[in-house]
Amino acid sequence: MFESPMITLEKNIFTLQKCFTPKSLDSNKRDLSIDGKFALLQLNQELKCVCKLQARNDLILLEHFQLDPSVIVFSNTIKGSDGLPSKSIISNCRYSNVKCIKIFPLVVNLKKISITIIFKDVRNVTLWRNQMGTLCNIVKDMMKMFTITNKCIVSLENLNVSQRCGLSYIIIHSIGHKNMVGKVDSTTNIFISSIVSRERFEQLQNDNVQKLGGLDNPYQTLKEIVSYHSKFGRIAKDNKLKACQQVLLIGPPGCGKTSLVRLVASDCQATLVTLLGPEVCRPSPGDTELQLRKVFEHAIELAQESGGCILLLDEVDSVPQTTRAFTQLLLLLEQVDRTPGLVVVATTSRPYALPASARRPGRLETEIYIGVPSEKERAEILGTLLSETCPISLNLCKRVAHLTPGFVGADLALLCQHVALDKLNRQGGERDSQDMFLAAIARMRPCSLRSGLGVVTTLPAALSDIGGLYRVKQEVRAAVEWPLIHSEAFRRLGLPQPRGVLLYGPPGCAKTSLARALAASTNTTFLSVSAAELYSPFVGDAERSVVELFHRARLGAPTILFIDEIDALVGSRGDRQRGVQERVLSALLTEMDGVGIKLETLSSVQHQENNVLVVAATNRPDLLDDALLRPGRFDKLVYVPPPDETSRQDILNVLTRDMPLAEDVDLHSVAHATQLCxxxxxxxxxxxxxxxxxxxxxxxxxxxxxxxxxxxxxxLKPSLTQSQIEWYTSYKR
Structure with a gap:
């Protein structure tokens, strides 16, 4: 065994399958008797090269092998029943070193060989499919120039005739002799097992498709559709009951829609053609429609090959709907059902932006939803992402999944990248990995909650930082914390989770602080809005903001959605004239009931509508509509009273925790002197x-x-009055 660097020779017919050996080769191998002999040069564990050795003393690089890797032998690792190599061996052999040489004593004349022909373009496949006899003779003439062995791939780049015929590679499956090399002559029988386009061949070679976690149901559904058309599409083409050939894949950004299609294409051995929606548009009139037709025609040609084809229309909602391009797209979608083996998969994160004409039967008729991953699915995604790069324990995986509500696959991948970079800077054990994850989670937000309506920066807080209110804290814990933290216990006892909690009481009594502390203590997404943020001078804008707010809350579920001063937002329906408040109230009631829920916001395992808890605060509960205050909307009404003397002293203790006080300061006396504060x-x-x-x-x-x-x-003038307190007390009763 030895190792010597190699460089590839310039591609031309004079260097075909030649190998010029370096001066440093052992003397027993530099015996002149090996000149002109064919040898097997090992380049790495999987690749070997068949070359004709030639000793030369005039090499410019005396320590290098100079060879033409036209015939590469690949390992027994195959992909699929057609015996095609699973790795991109053509590119790998150019960056290898010669590790071992095996001399073949003689070259036999071959009686029969089994081959697969790789064409440069799929149109060449269609052209030569009906001329197999002529193709066989052309291939035989070209193969006479090569010395081959079992399971090798022959590159035809050195031959001009191959360029004219559109040939790229020939894969040799068997030559009828074991551990030998041979040549093709006029008596050799050539059996062509299949002809494949280079595009399909290179996709079959690609084994670097990323595995996915937490997408089992969408994966199985899409795989069944693609597998059926790949295997039985041509058989069932005359069947009047057509199976689905067009799929609309719906999910939030970063949930893995495109990665899922790539994985299914790889597992089903289907050729994948990708068309990005923003790339469709062209500046000149008619160019956009022409581009669409070319892509569909190319996909149809690939579908006629064995294995089928997937046409991926990524971000299909970005195609302008008011132009001729979208009309052309709809017409092309109608023609897909007449093409056996072709499956069109369109992806979108805004299904409501697509018109009904695109989602009707005959076009994008089957819809597959990918929701925000649940805690269990997040643990599966983390396990898949970290299985090779940064393995962690199952318990840590579950803990990280619990701390990342609202994170989709792309967010979790970014989180793992941050942790991997931290690990490069410092070496540590399991405990250090946990600290790295916690630090990365603290500085990250899920992509759906990085900006926009309701997103606020919450500082770490606890209920203990709020003085007094002991009874209120216990009530709020039971109404808010328990359903979110102990959801399994509620499910076991058949207890429905509350939809909303209303905090009411005099101004300045910590209603907003209670909501923020609850979000921090329960590790949930916290969204906060007020009437000023939702109202708009445009008709319908406020209602749309309410719908968007709940949509965002469901994406980040479990979520506490805090609405401050809700009385200013919705009020009560009375005898007054109908206005924006009444329309906003109707939108709010619809969203709280879950009627307006979008399917793309659901988890693929369980519905998440009950994991959004609305917490509202008001100091005028009498102005709220009765429909809001009934069970099923705001299930729990919690009165937040003004602090009594004991609570005031507790509040003062919390407020002066970081304030240096003199010994003469008596907080008990201060609390006693602050009645109605x-x-x-x-x-x-x-x-x-x-x-x-x-x-x-x-x-x-x-x-x-x-x-x-x-x-x-x-x-000091207290902000509360005795009449206010008496009013709240009477309302509570």
Missing amino acids: SGADLTNLCREAGLCALTEEGMDVQQVKNKHFQKVLDK
């Missing part, structure tokens, strides 16, 4: 006391004293 008033009190200390004693002051609190208390 809300939590917001107490926050303002502490801030003003600190500013008072800075004003009176300068910027070098070290502590806030009791006199500073007393000075602020003298000027």
Whole structure:
């Protein structure tokens, strides 16, 4: 065994299958008797090359083999029943070293060989399919120039006649002799097992198609359709009951639609033709329609080969619908059913942007939905992504899946890239991997929630950071936390998950803070809106914003959707004139009932509509419509009262946690002196006391004293009144 670098010779007929050996070759191998002998040169574990050795002392690079890799022997690894090689051996052999040489003592005359012919273009396949006798004679004349063996691929780039005939490669399956080389003569019988286009051949060679996780149901559905037409499309072409040939693949961006089609094409050994929607448009009139016709004609020609063809229309919704191009697309889709072996798969993340004329039977008739992955599916995706690059334990995989609600496959792939880069910078064990994932999750948002309506930046918070409200916290935990964290227990007891929780009470009593703390403690997606963000001067815009908001919430499920000041948004339907508030209320009721749910937002395993919890806050519950307050909408109404003396002291303890206080400060006395003050008033009190200390004693002051609190208390005017509290108490009853 030895290893010597190699370079490929220039392609021409004079260097056909030649190998010039370097000066450094062992003396026993430089025996002149091997000149002109054919040998098998091992390039790597899978590839070998059949060449005619020729010793030369005038090589420019004396340490290199110089050879023409026209005949490459591949390993026993095959793909499919046609025996085609599974790896791109033509390109791999150009970057190899010669590792071993085996001399063949003689070259036999072959009686019969079995071959597959690779044409440059699919049109050549169609042209020569009905002229097999002539093709066999042409191939025999060309093969006389080569010395071949079993399971080898012959490149015809050196022959001008092959270029004129459209030939690219010839794959030799068998020569009738084992461990020998031979030549074709006029008496050799050539059996052509199949003829294949180069496009299909190269796709069959590609074994780098990414495996997917969490898409079992869509994968099986699409694979059944493609497999049927690949195997039985020509047999069933006269059947009056046509099987589906056109599929619309629907799902949010990054969920794996295109990757799924590539995987199915690879597993079904179908040729894949991809057409991106934005690439269809051309500047000149008629060019767009011409481009569409060319792509469909090319796909039809590929479908006539064995194995079938998938035409992928990626982002089909981006094709302009008001132009002749879309009309041309619809006409071409109608012709697909008359082409056996062809399956059209269109992908979109905006199915509502496609007209009904494109989704009717005879066109994109079968719809497959890929939803946002559930926690179990996210764990499967992570396991697939990390199986080779960065293996982690199953428990860590499940934990990461639990911490990534709303993440689709592309988000999880980006997350794994961040962790892989961190691992390159520092070596660590399982514990370090967990810390890396947690750090990466903290700085990432799912692509559907990076910007737009309702997206807010939430700071880490806990219910313990909110002083007082002990009874309210327990009620809110039972209504919000338990259904999200212990959903299995609710399902086991047959308890329906609540749709909404209404927090009502006087202004400044921590209703909004409670909602934010709940989102942080339950590790859920948090969206927050107010009436000002939803209203628009354009008719119908506010209702559309409500629909978009719930759509976004379902994409990130489980989600807490917080609507602040809901009374300003919807109000109550009364005898007043119908207006935008009533239309927004109707849209809100529809979305809360789940009637307006879009199928593409559903998980492929379970429905996620119950994993969106609406939490609303208001200080005027009497203005809300009765339809909102019934069970099934806002199931739980939680009264957030003003703080009593004990709660006020607890709030002051939380607010002054980071404030240095003098020994004379008595928070109990301060709490007693702040009757009718809300939590917001107490926050303002502490801030003003600190500013008072800075004003009176300068910027070098070290502590806030009791006199500073007393000075602020003298000027403090509570925001609540006794009549307000009595009104809320009577409403609660």
